[in-house]
Structure formats: structure tokens, C-alpha cells
Amino acid sequence: MRLPPLIIGDLKADVPIIQGGMGVGISGYRLAQAVANEGGIGVISGVQIGYREPDFETNTKDANVRAIRKELRKAREMSPKGILGVNIMVAVSDYDEMVKACIEEKADIIISGAGLPLTLPKLVEGSSIKIAPIVSSGKAASLMIRHWFKKYSRLPDLVVVEGPKAGGHLGFHLEQLTSGKETLENIIPDVIKVVKSFEEKYNKKIPVAAAGGIFTGTDIAHFLKMGASAVQMGTRFAATEECDADIAYKNAYVNAQEKDIKIIKSPVGLPGRAIKNKFIKKAEDHRIAPVKCYKCLKKCNPKDTPYCISRALINAVKGNLDEALIFVGSNAYRVDRIMKVKELMEELISEAEKAYIN
Structure with a gap:
């Protein structure tokens, strides 16, 4: 049985897998286009993406905006029909300029976390770009959606729920992470319940994606069965040939x-x-x-x-x-080799399809 596609408004990803945005430069155009070409959603991280630009040290903001344009153009050349997104952290100081550049370069979706993207609907006003907040609780999802609708009459096109097993910055207090009481399995139903109430009230489908510690196809099927419409995965994609990082970085995962x-x-x-x-x-x-x-x-x-x-x-x-600071998800130690994106996607889909029918 085939996995259900991920439908985000007029976008359709044949494979319900979103590749997580990983900065600085870990997920650039090479990784994003490879995932998009396999039917998933490829995501470029906007964080300090201009690090390779010649004037990055002296003109950081302009270098980042110029670089995100270049990355999106290269990704689109290599994946003309794929779905391409950008992950932009709320905490970055060039947030507004990066959002504007993504709209102008016709990215399909902006995924935004590391804080609540309260002003994102205003920044994308008048464009067709999809917007997705990253939340870590039903409470945060409710707050976010209510604020967006009250202030901008806008609902999210997708909600990404990131649990405590994710890599990089986490939307939890230290005590929550160390107690082990918070789990993605506990959080997902709460967020789905919140989102469903807005779907019914405003007659709009808002898919929910589960993220954080998802490693196998069986994991994917597990969260789809729980009611998620997709998963977001970072760690597995960091250890691919197409990942934009140096080989030593990838080997750090393997080792x-x-x-x-x-x-x-x-x-x-x-x-x-x-x-x-x-x-x-x-x-x-x-x-x-x-x-x-x-x-x-x-x-x-x-x-x-x-x-x-x-x-x-x-x-x-x-x-x-x-x-170096090497951000990883909780399951990074399970990575045993570097593989091609195509091979990884095929493995994940095959495992997920088998587990989804059982």
C-alpha cells in the first residue's frame, strides 16, 4: 500500500517526508533538490547561508540574502517540479529580509521555528508562499494559530511538531528534556486536536508533520497512523552524499x-x-x-x-x-554509513509502506 501523499493547499508531495532544515549550510541546494526530486519536500536552511560569500565577514546580512537567492535558484534548476522550502529561524536578525528573498525567488514554503513566528503572515502578505510554524506543544500551536488569525486573518498551511529528540535547538526547558516525560507521541495528539478545531471552524485543511527522532520507515508509519500527515527528518539526511557539508562532518555522525x-x-x-x-x-x-x-x-x-x-x-x-558545534538528533549514533538520497528515500518508503498496512 502506498503512503498517502502530503497535500499542502495546492502543493502535493508524493512522499510525506520533509527534509529538516539544518544550518549552517548543512542543508543547502544539493540536499534540498535531491529530496525534492524523490517526491519529498527539500528544505534549505537560511541560517548564515552566506558563509561562503566573499564578503560574508564584512557584509553578513547582504551575503546571506544573496546566498539564499543563489541556493534557491540552483535547487530549482536541478528540481524544476519538486517542492522546495526554506527553514528560517525566528531568532535570526535578518529574518524579514530572508523571508522577502524567499518570496521573490518563489520558494514553495517557509518553515519557521526557534521562537514563535508571530509576524510571518504579515511578511508574506500578497504572495502564494505557504507558511508553517514549528511548535513543541498543543498550547504553542493554539497560541500561534489564534494570533495569526486574529491579527492577519491567516491560518498556517502546515504545522510542524518538533519533539524532544530532535537535533539542534529545542523548544523545551532543560528539565523537560532530562525528565523524559515529554515525548513526541504525547505531543502529537494534542497538536492534532488543536489544529482540528481550527480546521473545522474555518473549513481549511491544515496538515501536521511530526519531527524529532524519526529514524526509520517504521517510525514514519507509526506517526502517520497517529494522525500526522507527514514527518520531518534531519539526521538521516545529514549522512547522505548530497548533504552540503564536508565529508568529515558526515563521518562524525557515522562514528x-x-x-x-x-x-x-x-x-x-x-x-x-x-x-x-x-x-x-x-x-x-x-x-x-x-x-x-x-x-x-x-x-x-x-x-x-x-x-x-x-x-x-x-x-x-x-x-x-x-x-565545531555538531548538532545531531538523538538517534545519530544509529547512522552506520553515508548513502545517496535516492537510496535512503527508497529504504524509508519501502519500510514505511510495509509497516503502514500492518
């Missing part, structure tokens, strides 16, 4: 053991999940004062930040791992 994956406190102020490497140990021992501030985050003060998160993430994508 990681379960004991290496830790919850850390990010300079953003949110807890995050990463590989505990030399850099993390050094940052825990003493402050690594930033040499330069990129003014990338709205709430980051270079005078007291424990380290420069931009520099640490740029080091990761470039393969300079001893000076």
Missing part, C-alpha cells in the same frame, strides 16, 4: 556513539542536542570569547556569549570538527 550525544546550552539561550566533542568540552571549561560578532542573532550579546555559535557552526560544515 558517533550514543554516549557522545548530549544536551548542551546554546548561546541562543535554548538547549540543543549535539555531539560532545573537544569544542564542547572546551566551552564547558571556559568561555571562548568571539573574535568577531556577525550580529546574526537578535538576543546574542558578544560580551557575554560563551562562544560564537556562527563560527562554531561554520567550522562544522567545513569539517573543522575540533572547533
Whole structure:
């Protein structure tokens, strides 16, 4: 039995898999187009995407906006009919400009988290781009949707629910993550219930995607059976040939053991999940004062930040791992090889279809 497609308004993804946005530069145009060409939704991360631009150090904001345009154009050239999205963190200081560039370059969807994207409907007004908030509870979903409708008469086109097993920045307090009481299985029904009430009230279908710790096709089927319309996956796609990061970064996933994956406190102020490497140990021992501030985050003060998160993430994508912050999902230690996106998608779909009928 084939998996049901993901329908987002007038968009139809034949495969209900959204590739998670991974910054800095981990998910760029190569990864996004490969996923889109296999029938899923390919997502470029907008966070400091201009790191390769020649003027990035001196003109960061313009470099990022220019780079997201380039990435979207390259992805579209390689996947003319695929669905391409951009993940933009609410916490970044060039948020408005990045959204505008995505609209102008005709991205299909903007997925936005690391804070509540309260102003996103206003920024996309008049365009056909789809918008999707990332939430981590039914309460956050309700707040978000009510605010959007009251202020802008706009409903989300998709809601992504990110559980506590995700990689990178997490929308949970440290106590919630360490207690183990919060699970994606518990959160998903709450969010679906909230979304359903708005669907019925306003007669609009709003699909819900489950994210965080989803690793196998069996996991995908599990959440589809729970009522999710899709899943979002990051970790599996980081260890693909098409992932835009250096081979050393990908091998860090392959070589990681379960004991290496830790919850850390990010300079953003949110807890995050990463590989505990030399850099993390050094940052825990003493402050690594930033040499330069990129003014990338709205709430980051270079005078007291424990380290420069931009520099640490740029080091990761470039393969300079001893000076890098390597964000991973909780199941990264299960990655045992680097594979092509096509092979990964086929494996996931085959497993999911078998589990979906049982």
C-alpha cells in the first residue's frame, strides 16, 4: 500500500517526508533538490547561508540574502517540479529580509521555528508562499494559530511538531528534556486536536508533520497512523552524499556513539542536542570569547556569549570538527554509513509502506 501523499493547499508531495532544515549550510541546494526530486519536500536552511560569500565577514546580512537567492535558484534548476522550502529561524536578525528573498525567488514554503513566528503572515502578505510554524506543544500551536488569525486573518498551511529528540535547538526547558516525560507521541495528539478545531471552524485543511527522532520507515508509519500527515527528518539526511557539508562532518555522525550525544546550552539561550566533542568540552571549561560578532542573532550579546555559535557552526560544515558545534538528533549514533538520497528515500518508503498496512 502506498503512503498517502502530503497535500499542502495546492502543493502535493508524493512522499510525506520533509527534509529538516539544518544550518549552517548543512542543508543547502544539493540536499534540498535531491529530496525534492524523490517526491519529498527539500528544505534549505537560511541560517548564515552566506558563509561562503566573499564578503560574508564584512557584509553578513547582504551575503546571506544573496546566498539564499543563489541556493534557491540552483535547487530549482536541478528540481524544476519538486517542492522546495526554506527553514528560517525566528531568532535570526535578518529574518524579514530572508523571508522577502524567499518570496521573490518563489520558494514553495517557509518553515519557521526557534521562537514563535508571530509576524510571518504579515511578511508574506500578497504572495502564494505557504507558511508553517514549528511548535513543541498543543498550547504553542493554539497560541500561534489564534494570533495569526486574529491579527492577519491567516491560518498556517502546515504545522510542524518538533519533539524532544530532535537535533539542534529545542523548544523545551532543560528539565523537560532530562525528565523524559515529554515525548513526541504525547505531543502529537494534542497538536492534532488543536489544529482540528481550527480546521473545522474555518473549513481549511491544515496538515501536521511530526519531527524529532524519526529514524526509520517504521517510525514514519507509526506517526502517520497517529494522525500526522507527514514527518520531518534531519539526521538521516545529514549522512547522505548530497548533504552540503564536508565529508568529515558526515563521518562524525557515522562514528558517533550514543554516549557522545548530549544536551548542551546554546548561546541562543535554548538547549540543543549535539555531539560532545573537544569544542564542547572546551566551552564547558571556559568561555571562548568571539573574535568577531556577525550580529546574526537578535538576543546574542558578544560580551557575554560563551562562544560564537556562527563560527562554531561554520567550522562544522567545513569539517573543522575540533572547533565545531555538531548538532545531531538523538538517534545519530544509529547512522552506520553515508548513502545517496535516492537510496535512503527508497529504504524509508519501502519500510514505511510495509509497516503502514500492518
